[in-house]
Structure formats: structure tokens, C-alpha cells
Amino acid sequence: VSVRGRPTIKEVSKRAGVSVGTVSNALNTPQLVSESTRSRVLEAVGELGYEPNRAARSLARRRTHLVGYRLPDYVEGPNSSLDAFLHYLVTTAAGHDLELVLFTPRKGQDEVDAYHEMIKRGAVDAFILSDTNYYDPRIEFLVAEGFPFASFGRAAADERFSWVDVNGAAGTSQAVNHLAANGHQRIAMVAWPTGSESGDARYQGYLNGMGRAGLEPSHLIRAHNTLDEGRRAFRELWDRSPPPSAVVTVADNLAIGVMLEAAANGVAVAKEISVVGFDDTPMASVIQPPLSSVRQPFERVGEALIDLLVGQLEDPNMEHGGILLDPVLVLRNSTGTYP
Amino acid sequence: VSVRGRPTIKEVSKRAGVSVGTVSNALNTPQLVSESTRSRVLEAVGELGYEPNRAARSLARRRTHLVGYRLPDYVEGPNSSLDAFLHYLVTTAAGHDLELVLFTPRKGQDEVDAYHEMIKRGAVDAFILSDTNYYDPRIEFLVAEGFPFASFGRAAADERFSWVDVNGAAGTSQAVNHLAANGHQRIAMVAWPTGSESGDARYQGYLNGMGRAGLEPSHLIRAHNTLDEGRRAFRELWDRSPPPSAVVTVADNLAIGVMLEAAANGVAVAKEISVVGFDDTPMASVIQPPLSSVRQPFERVGEALIDLLVGQLEDPNMEHGGILLDPVLVLRNSTGTYP
DNA sequence: CTGAAAGCGCTTACAG
DNA sequence: CTGAAAGCGCTTACAG
Numbered sequence: 001v002s003v004r005g006r007p008t009i010k011e012v013s014k015r016a017g018v019s020v021g022t023v024s025n026a027l028n029t030p031q032l033v034s035e036s037t038r039s040r041v042l043e044a045v046g047e048l049g050y051e052p053n054r055a056a057r058s059l060a061r062r063r064t065h066l067v068g069y070r071l072p073d074y075v076e077g078p079n080s081s082l083d084a085f086l087h088y089l090v091t092t093a094a095g096h097d098l099e100l101v102l103f104t105p106r107k108g109q110d111e112v113d114a115y116h117e118m119i120k121r122g123a124v125d126a127f128i129l130s131d132t133n134y135y136d137p138r139i140e141f142l143v144a145e146g147f148p149f150a151s152f153g154r155a156a157a158d159e160r161f162s163w164v165d166v167n168g169a170a171g172t173s174q175a176v177n178h179l180a181a182n183g184h185q186r187i188a189m190v191a192w193p194t195g196s197e198s199g200d201a202r203y204q205g206y207l208n209g210m211g212r213a214g215l216e217p218s219h220l221i222r223a224h225n226t227l228d229e230g231r232r233a234f235r236e237l238w239d240r241s242p243p244p245s246a247v248v249t250v251a252d253n254l255a256i257g258v259m260l261e262a263a264a265n266g267v268a269v270a271k272e273i274s275v276v277g278f279d280d281t282p283m284a285s286v287i288q289p290p291l292s293s294v295r296q297p298f299e300r301v302g303e304a305l306i307d308l309l310v311g312q313l314e315d316p317n318m319e320h321g322g323i324l325l326d327p328v329l330v331l332r333n334s335t336g337t338y339p
Numbered sequence: 340v341s342v343r344g345r346p347t348i349k350e351v352s353k354r355a356g357v358s359v360g361t362v363s364n365a366l367n368t369p370q371l372v373s374e375s376t377r378s379r380v381l382e383a384v385g386e387l388g389y390e391p392n393r394a395a396r397s398l399a400r401r402r403t404h405l406v407g408y409r410l411p412d413y414v415e416g417p418n419s420s421l422d423a424f425l426h427y428l429v430t431t432a433a434g435h436d437l438e439l440v441l442f443t444p445r446k447g448q449d450e451v452d453a454y455h456e457m458i459k460r461g462a463v464d465a466f467i468l469s470d471t472n473y474y475d476p477r478i479e480f481l482v483a484e485g486f487p488f489a490s491f492g493r494a495a496a497d498e499r500f501s502w503v504d505v506n507g508a509a510g511t512s513q514a515v516n517h518l519a520a521n522g523h524q525r526i527a528m529v530a531w532p533t534g535s536e537s538g539d540a541r542y543q544g545y546l547n548g549m550g551r552a553g554l555e556p557s558h559l560i561r562a563h564n565t566l567d568e569g570r571r572a573f574r575e576l577w578d579r580s581p582p583p584s585a586v587v588t589v590a591d592n593l594a595i596g597v598m599l600e601a602a603a604n605g606v607a608v609a610k611e612i613s614v615v616g617f618d619d620t621p622m623a624s625v626i627q628p629p630l631s632s633v634r635q636p637f638e639r640v641g642e643a644l645i646d647l648l649v650g651q652l653e654d655p656n657m658e659h660g661g662i663l664l665d666p667v668l669v670l671r672n673s674t675g676t677y678p
Numbered sequence: 679c680t681g682a683a684a685g686c687g688c689t690t691a692c693a694g
Numbered sequence: 695c696t697g698a699a700a701g702c703g704c705t706t707a708c709a710g
Contacts, residue, residue: 008703019681024705034679055397056703058461059686064394067432067648068463070453071441072421072470077565077592078622080419082411090441093406099462100441102410102429114409122397122703123438124407131411226416227625253416256625263627283417283625286566286595288602309406347687358697363689373695395687398702461687 007048015044051120078282088302096310112141126309133197150308162308162320169205171294171327175276176209179246183338188219188244190233190254202250219244230257252277270336289333296327346387354383390459417621427641435649451480465648472536489647501647501659507537508544510633510666514615515548518585522677527558527583529572529593541589558583569596591616609675629671636664
């Protein structure tokens with residue numbers, strides 16, 4: 001066993017009782033090898049979980065299997081979250097002599113297995129994770145493996161790895177504060193179904209905000225993350241008596257669905273119902289009236305993730321850190337004073 | 340000279356009259372080396388344009404300087420162009436055992452030099468280019484270098500490289516057809532300043548469409564790619580007498596600016612003025628009324644780019660191909676019949 | 679069909 | 695401070 005516990009072609013050759021050249025041939029040019037030795041090699045490969053090391057293969061073959069793409073410059077204006085995230089990640093990484101390689105599980109390949117394969121191939125020094133959730137199997141795997149990574153999202157209070165997260169609860173709670181300060185009392189929440197860490201946090205922030213304002217959190221709708229679900233949420237909310245005068249949502253999609261359906265029903269956004277989104281997507285600044293929304297500080301997220309990673313790579317025994325960043329509520333015209 | 344004409348540490352050592360180990364030390368642990376030999380080495384490095392080979396360095400150091408990021412799954416719905424482009428690029432590439440590495444010029448680094456450095460380091464087998472323009476210096480450089488790449492954008496009629504492009508002219512010309520078929524005659528165009536290949540093509544498509552419909556292309560506004568410029572365009576257009584009854588734009592930003600300003604001036608979009616965007620951004624489906632827009636077929640673009648690349652990598656002497664794809668006009672409610 | 683050996687381009691103890 | 699040598703983990707002629 002050698003490279004950080006990853007098997008090499010030598011281990012495979014020993015186990016299969018053949019030379020390393022033959023292992024290589026069995027894998028790359030099977031026509032040159034007898035059926036019987038080929039199967040013995042494959043067996044050994046399977047048992048050991050062997051994957052050829054990328055650097056060694058690249059060096060010998062003069063082929064990297066990597067394609068370069070220069071990420072276009074980031075222009076201020078309405079951008080998607082992924083655009084922003086990648087941009088700050090890549091530029092910060094470049095400053096530390098690190099590059100980002102994008103991957104995706106192959107068709108039918110298990111999620112965790114895709115990470116495992118990257119490790120076995122020695123393809124990367126570390127990972128950046130995003131869209132994590134409670135008990136994320138990728139995190140469990142990487143922690144167990146002792147492989148460096150930094151996660152955008154906490155997944156759970158955990159000292160076993162480094163993470164950066166945006167305090168979603170602070171975002172929705174800010175939204176409630178703002179609304180309460182403007183006289184609203186019946187403030188609804190449109191949240192995702194329970195079970196996602198970010199969704200639950202955003203919902204919790206709403207509860208906190210309501211509590212602090214001495215308000216009763218009586219209007220709750222659970223909805224999946226689509227415009228149509230947002231529209232449905234508005235209808236259900238508007239049917240209540242009394243209906244809410246404001247609604248905080250966990251996502252712009254939902255908020256925009258609410259606004260669209262309000263408009264369709266002749267209900268004036270801001271005047272009759274205030275609405276707040278989350279994520280400040282490109283759509284927020286363009287819909288009429290422009291949507292107030294909670295924006296995540298992707299620049300600092302990207303920087304922090306890379307910093308944590310660089311720390312780990314320089315000192316593998318460094319203790320893990322967690323960085324919680326506050327989002328900012330960007331106020332536009334979808335919120336008004338209590339009618 | 341060795342790796343595809345890229346200098347190796349051996350060449351440097353010969354030129355500097357020292358051993359390869361000393362070159363390595365001069366570069367990586369200069370404290371171990373005398374000032375005079377260090378400067379001789381650096382000189383040789385500079386003259387040769389030497390960059391350490393990534394694979395060799397990775398193999399020796401057991402460090403790749405690569406960070407893996409699993410690109411999140413693509414969810415249908417409003418997505419940015421970059422999201423879509425990257426998604427299809429990465430998934431298609433994965434099917435060919437290729438991965439995408441993202442890079443960006445370092446602070447102050449020249450654009451072409453960033454590509455050059457990647458090549459000298461043996462960091463990639465090929466590049467994907469996007470946002471190309473006439474006489475793109477990157478293209479000139481890569482063609483001269485004989486380094487494999489595929490370009491999203493033609494830049495110019497050219498047999499020296501492989502490209503995929505979307506027929507922007509076909510897109511705007513479709514838009515004009517649609518409008519003309521609905522009785523519009525005074526159809527305006529809001530275009531970028533001349534000088535960008537994609538912008539010029541979109542403008543040309545407008546001219547073609549107008550010509551075919553027997554219409555006079557009399558309303559042209561040049562504008563930079565922002566909402567505000569779109570607003571300005573509307574004002575200027577609406578001041579003319581007679582004003583146009585429809586406007587085709589080269590970008591959603593512009594189209595949305597037009598719509599916003601129309602609304603601000605009490606002019607009903609679709610009823611009084613029809614508008615068509617380009618790119619079908621996330622904003623298009625969300626603004627009211629939803630914006631008709633020309634959508635680029637990113638899935639096929641990504642697939643075609645990777646296919647062209649794989650072809651070149653398998654057979655370096657393969658002749659280059661160009662693939663022109665048609666965009667599709669997605670009709671929503673921002674376009675109506677002539678009032 | 680198989681193994682021994684050279685080589686890919688670096689880095690890193692180790693002598694001197 | 696410098697050079698010779700071994701090693702990183704593969705691939706690929708080349709003998710046999």
C-alpha cells in the first residue's frame with residue numbers, strides 16, 4: 001500500500017501474481033493479454049479498488065485528460081448564485097496556486113463513489129462541497145477518509161471538518177424585523193418541506209424574528225422550490241381570514257410565485273401584501289415591483305472556503321474551523337408599510 | 340527540447356550549466372542555492388520560458404494543486420447561460436473521460452499568457468474557448484501553437500480551427516418574421532455598438548429579416564448591455580414619429596430595460612409595443628409580461644464542442660469542423676399583433 | 679503472451 | 695553549495 005493508502009499498480013501486480021507491465025496491458029490493451037491473466041488482474045483490481053494514478057499516467061502518456069476553460073470575467077449585475085460562487089472560488093484559488101476541476105458522477109454512478117474515484121485517482125488535493133445537508137454522506141465519507149475538504153454548509157454542528165455557512169436564520173429574521181418595524185403583524189412564511197438544513201434554518205429565523213417582535217407565527221405554508229408552488233402558496237394564504245399582510249419566503253422562486261399570483265388576483269404587492277425573497281437571484285431586480293431579498297455574501301464565502309482549504313493543505317493537523325457569515329437583506333419595492 | 344516543444348528542467352539545467360537538482364532547488368528552495376547560480380538558473384528559465392510540468396511535479400510531490408468541485412445537478416427552470424453551458428460541457432466531457440479545469444489570468448497577467456502558461460505547464464490537453472470575437476488573440480495564439488481547442492463562436496470564417504456557433508442572425512431574423520407576420524411594420528432594433536461578432540450577426544439578422552419582409556429598417560439604437568441602456572433606448576424610440584410598434588433586441592437586458600421603461604411611461608407592452616429579447620435568461624420568464632426571447636441550444640453546443648475536441652485529441656491531423664446551430668425563438672407574452 | 683527495463687519530468691534526501 | 699541517484703506510479707517498446 002502506498003500513496004496515502006491508495007493502492008498502486010505494484011500492489012495489483014503482486015496480488016495478481018504478474019508484472020506491472022502486464023497489469024497495465026490488461027487494463028489498457030487487453031488484446032495483448034491472455035483471458036486468464038486478464039481476469040486475475042481484474043479481480044485484483046476490484047479487490048483493491050485500484051484506479052491508475054492520474055499524475056503518473058499523465059506523465060507517461062503525455063495526456064492529462066483535462067480540458068481548460070477560462071471562466072469569463074464576472075460582470076456586476078444580475079448573476080446566478082452558481083456564477084457568483086464559482087467566480088469567487090476560482091479567483092481566490094488562483095491566488096493560492098490552486099485550480100478548480102469540475103466533475104459530476106458518471107451516468108449511474110453513486111454520488112459518494114464519484115468522490116472516492118477522484119481520490120483513488122489522485123486527481124485532486126481537496127474538495128469543495130456545496131449543497132450539503134444533514135448527515136451528508138459525502139461528508140461522512142470524506143471525514144472517514146481523512147481527505148481534505150471545505151464545505152459550504154454546516155450539515156450539522158461538527159468539529160470534524162471545516163465549513164463556511166451563511167446564517168440563513170439571520171436573513172429571514174432580519175426580514176421579519178424589517179416587516180414588523182413597518183407595522184406588519186400577520187407575517188406569513190413560505191418554507192420548503194422540513195429536512196433541508198438551509199431551509200430549516202431559514203424557517204427558524206422566521207420563528208425567532210416573530211418571537212422577538214412578540215408576533216404570532218400563524219401563517220405557514222410548505223412548498224417545493226418552484227414558481228407554481230409559490231403561486232399556490234399565495235392562494236392558500238389569501239384564503240385565510242384574515243390573510244397575512246406580508247410574507248417571508250425561503251427562496252426567490254417562491255417569492256416571485258407569490259408576487260405573480262398576487263398580481264393575477266388583482267392584489268397589489270407592497271400596497272396590500274409585502275413579500276421578501278431569499279438569494280437575490282437575477283429575477284429579483286427585474287420583476288415589478290423589484291423584490292426585496294436576502295443576499296448571500298458569495299465573495300466572502302469563496303474566499304473563506306479557499307482559505308480553510310489552504311490551511312489544511314499546509315498543515316494537515318490544523319484544527320478545523322467554521323465560519324458563519326451574515327447575509328444582507330437588500331431592500332427593494334416589494335415591501336411596504338402595513339396598509 | 341522535449342514535451343511537444345516545451346522546455347524541461349533538463350534543458351534549463353544544460354543552459355545554466357548546473358544539475359537538474361540544482362535547478363529544482365533554485366526554483367523551489369532558493370535558500371539552498373548560492374545567489375550566483377540562482378540568478379543563472381532564473382535567466383535560463385526566463386530565456387526558455389520554462390514552467391515545471393504539472394504531472395511530473397504532482398507525481399514527485401504527491402500534490403496536484405487541483406481542487407475538485409462537483410458541479411451541482413442542473414435543474415430545469417430559469418438558469419443563467421453560464422450555468423447551462425458549464426453543465427452540458429461537464430457532463431458531456433465526463434462521458435469521454437475528460438474533466439474541465441477552470442482558470443483565470445492571475446492579477447495583472449495577460450489574457451493570452453494565461454493560456455500559454457497552462458500549455459507550458461502541461462496542465463491540459465486542450466481548451467474550450469467562449470466569448471470569442473473577431474481576430475481573437477487567443478485563437479491566433481492557439482492556432483500558431485498548434486494546440487488543440489474548440490471555440491464557442493466563430494470569430495471569423497476560418498478553417499484553421501474547430502468551432503461551434505449559434506446562428507444569431509437566424510435568431511433575430513426569426514424574431515422579425517414573427518413580428519411581421521403579426522402585422523408589425525415599424526420594427527426597431529436595439530443593438531450593441533458594432534465590433535462584436537455575435538452582436539453584429541444579430542443585427543445583420545434583423546436587416547435580413549426586414550429585407551425579406553419588404554420592410555424599412557429605420558429605427559436603430561446602439562446601446563451597451565445594461566438595463567439602463569435599454570431604458571434609454573425605449574425613450575429615444577418612443578420620441579420618434581412615428582414610434583415603432585415592435586422592437587427586437589440583441590439581449591434580454593436590453594429588452595427588459597425597454598419593457599421597464601415602457602411600463603414606467605404607461606405604455607403597454609405587447610398591446611402598444613412588442614418586444615423580443617435574446618438569450619432567454621432567468622429574467623425573461625419572470626418579468627411581466629413574460630418576455631419572448633431567442634434561446635441558444637446550450638446542450639447541443641456543449642456536446643458539439645466536446646465532440647470536436649475528442650476528435651482532435653484522437654487524431655491531431657483531423658481536419659477542422661465548424662458547426663452552426665440554430666437558436667429557437669421562444670414565444671411568450673411580450674409580443675402581440677399590430678395595434 | 680509475459681517480464682524486465684527504460685523512460686516520462688520532476689523532487690528530495692544524501693554525499694561530498 | 696552542488697551533483698548523482700533514487701523514487702514518484704505509470705506506459706511502452708523490446709526480448710524471449
